[in-house]
Amino acid sequence: MKQYEVIGVIITLLGAVLWGVSGASVQFLSNFRNMNLEWLVTMRLITAGLLTVIYAWFRFGNSIFNVFHSVKDTLGLIVFGVFGMALCQYTYFRSIALAGAGIATVLQYLAPSMIIIYLLVRYGKRLSKGEMVSVILALVGTICLMGNDDGLSIESFPLMVLVWGLLSAIGVAVYSISPVDLLYKYGTLPIVGFGMLISGIVAAILFHQPNSYAVWDAWTVIGCFNVIFLGTIVSFNAYLEGVKRIGAVPGSILSSIEPISAAFFGWAFLGNEFSLLGLIGMAMIISTVVIIAWDRQRTIKREVLAKLNKTILE
Numbered sequence: 001m002k003q004y005e006v007i008g009v010i011i012t013l014l015g016a017v018l019w020g021v022s023g024a025s026v027q028f029l030s031n032f033r034n035m036n037l038e039w040l041v042t043m044r045l046i047t048a049g050l051l052t053v054i055y056a057w058f059r060f061g062n063s064i065f066n067v068f069h070s071v072k073d074t075l076g077l078i079v080f081g082v083f084g085m086a087l088c089q090y091t092y093f094r095s096i097a098l099a100g101a102g103i104a105t106v107l108q109y110l111a112p113s114m115i116i117i118y119l120l121v122r123y124g125k126r127l128s129k130g131e132m133v134s135v136i137l138a139l140v141g142t143i144c145l146m147g148n149d150d151g152l153s154i155e156s157f158p159l160m161v162l163v164w165g166l167l168s169a170i171g172v173a174v175y176s177i178s179p180v181d182l183l184y185k186y187g188t189l190p191i192v193g194f195g196m197l198i199s200g201i202v203a204a205i206l207f208h209q210p211n212s213y214a215v216w217d218a219w220t221v222i223g224c225f226n227v228i229f230l231g232t233i234v235s236f237n238a239y240l241e242g243v244k245r246i247g248a249v250p251g252s253i254l255s256s257i258e259p260i261s262a263a264f265f266g267w268a269f270l271g272n273e274f275s276l277l278g279l280i281g282m283a284m285i286i287s288t289v290v291i292i293a294w295d296r297q298r299t300i301k302r303e304v305l306a307k308l309n310k311t312i313l314e
Helices: 003-032 037-069 071-099 101-108 111-123 129-146 159-177 180-186 188-207 218-246 248-254 257-270 276-313
Strands: none
Touching (some): 003 037, 003 071, 003 101, 003 218, 003 248, 003 257, 037 071, 037 180, 037 188, 037 218, 071 159, 071 180, 071 188, 101 159, 101 257, 101 276, 111 129, 111 276, 188 218, 218 248, 248 276, 257 276
């Protein structure tokens, strides 16, 4: 592996780990500093969005505003921001407050399986063996995760944890599907930056929470820094740069360390506990990311070989 690719692996892992740190920090701020989550989500989206837009403007100039020249693309950007970013962020934070960073992050990783099911229902896309295995593992893993505290008994699992967790996964699915054309047309930084900024403004209007109600001290400041700066701006750019160096498939596989790091930091610093059944469920859900990435890579190779064979025969 070349040095260029080694650096890519390292910064991709860094981005995923920082996402895990951000999740644990949200749990700390909510459960130990009584921070208002609506305020935290609003501040995170507006601050990160504004800084990203400013950075994009310094790099690309006024061209970053081209998306607003089209009514259709502007509406698409609003959908991406509100139903993708804002929905994903707020429901994820709520899930963390109820169940801890580890379980909340793992539930969010149901998104790839949801995307597969959506494509099946919407377009009748035939599932590959890898996709079928992933959906089954996601279902069984979720059931195991629900029995984390009480063995195989899931009656005591708080329903709202599952609701917020599944909503966060839906947000990730929307976040992953809706902006594809916009990203291709206008670039990543402008779309993500404006998506964050718009969703933050909408959150400020809807939540109308100007006060954090938190107990402020040095640790509160560090926690906010982790969530807003390290867990959003640094992690996102590190992951994108890493994927550019090593490719999307290896990048998506390496990103699966995020729920592992979130669970580790939650266990090491916040006292989160996991049963053997819960750990098995987490492993099942995380494995779906690896399986889907591997299956996609295999499909791409098969399509390339088919095109080469067709060209040779012609």
